[in-house]
Amino acid sequence: MLNHAKKPEPVLQFEDAAFGYDRRRLWGGLTMELRAGEFLAILGANGSGKTSLLRAVLGLHPLMSGIVRVVGAPPHQGSTEIGYVPQHRRIDTLTPLRARDVVGQGLDGHRWGIGRPDRARRRRIDEMLESVGARGFADRPIGLLSGGEQQRVRIAQALVADPKLLLCDEPLLSLDLNSQRTISGLVDRRRRTHDTAIVFVTHDINPVLPYVDRVLYLAGGRFRMGTVDEVMTSATLSDLYASPVEVVRSGGRVLVAGIPEGADPHHAPETAATLRAG
Numbered sequence: 001m002l003n004h005a006k007k008p009e010p011v012l013q014f015e016d017a018a019f020g021y022d023r024r025r026l027w028g029g030l031t032m033e034l035r036a037g038e039f040l041a042i043l044g045a046n047g048s049g050k051t052s053l054l055r056a057v058l059g060l061h062p063l064m065s066g067i068v069r070v071v072g073a074p075p076h077q078g079s080t081e082i083g084y085v086p087q088h089r090r091i092d093t094l095t096p097l098r099a100r101d102v103v104g105q106g107l108d109g110h111r112w113g114i115g116r117p118d119r120a121r122r123r124r125i126d127e128m129l130e131s132v133g134a135r136g137f138a139d140r141p142i143g144l145l146s147g148g149e150q151q152r153v154r155i156a157q158a159l160v161a162d163p164k165l166l167l168c169d170e171p172l173l174s175l176d177l178n179s180q181r182t183i184s185g186l187v188d189r190r191r192r193t194h195d196t197a198i199v200f201v202t203h204d205i206n207p208v209l210p211y212v213d214r215v216l217y218l219a220g221g222r223f224r225m226g227t228v229d230e231v232m233t234s235a236t237l238s239d240l241y242a243s244p245v246e247v248v249r250s251g252g253r254v255l256v257a258g259i260p261e262g263a264d265p266h267h268a269p270e271t272a273a274t275l276r277a278g
C-alpha cells in the first residue's frame, strides 16, 4: 500500500538566508530545517550574529536575502507559534510583579489569554509554574528571586501559551552550575513531552551536551552545521576561525582552546592552560 502520509512541516526553515545591518553582512548561505522536538544549539564568536538570527525568526529584522519560515509562514512579531527567552538580565528588585504575573504576561494576546475565565487562566499559570518547579515562589516579587529562579519563571512565561518553537538567548548566562543543569533539563523535558522545537543560543555547549541534536556554529561570517561530533572538532573550528583551535573531549565535556583573541572572550585563555595541563 502506498503511504500517503505527508512529511510534517518543519517548525523553522531557512533557505539561502543572509542577514546583516545596513550593508554589513553578518552571515549568509544558511539553508536548514528544524523539526518538531529537535534541539538546536547555536554557538559562535561574539558579534557573529547569533542573537540577530533569533531576531530574524521573531520578525524583528528582515533578512538581507533568502527565506525564513516559522511553521510554514513568514515570521511576524507577536507570533503565537514562538516562545522567546531573551538574553538574561537581572530584574530590578523593585519590580512590582510576582512570579505568577510574569508567567501570565505570556498569555496576553494569546488564545489562552482571551475569553478564558480567570479560573482557567490561573490553573494554566499554576500548571506552568509547577512544571518548571516554581510553585514555591509563585507569589514572591520577581525581583527578589535568585538568577536561577528568575530564569525558571522566564521559561514558564515563554512556554505558557504552548508555542511550537522555543528560542532561548543565552539562558544560562551568569547562572551557577546547578541552575544551568536545571534550566537545560527543563528545556529538554519540554521538547520531549510537547515536541517543542528548541533553538538555544549558548557560549558553552557542555550544559546542553546530553540534549543537543545539532549545532550551528557561527564565526567570521561563516557557519558550520551538524551534530556535536561533526562540528565541535579541531579541524572544523580551526577552519571556521581560520586559526588553530584545539577541541578535546575529556570526562564527557567538550573543551575548546585557542579561539583567536577578541573572537570570543567567553573562551578565556585559562581554558587553554587547563587544556594543556589536562
Ligand SMILES: Nc1ncnc2c1ncn2[C@@H]1O[C@H](COP(=O)(O)OP(=O)(O)OP(=O)(O)O)[C@@H](O)[C@H]1O
Pocket (backbone or CB within 6 Å): 021, 026, 044, 045, 046, 047, 048, 049, 050, 051, 052, 053
Ligand atoms: N540593530 C542593530 N543595528 C546595527 N548593528 C547591530 C544591531 N544589532 C546588533 N548589531 C551588530 O551586529 C553584530 C552581531 O550582533 P549579535 O548580537 O547578533 O551577535 P551575537 O553573536 O549574538 O553576539 P554575542 O555573543 O556578543 O551576544 C554585532 O556587531 C552588533 O554590534
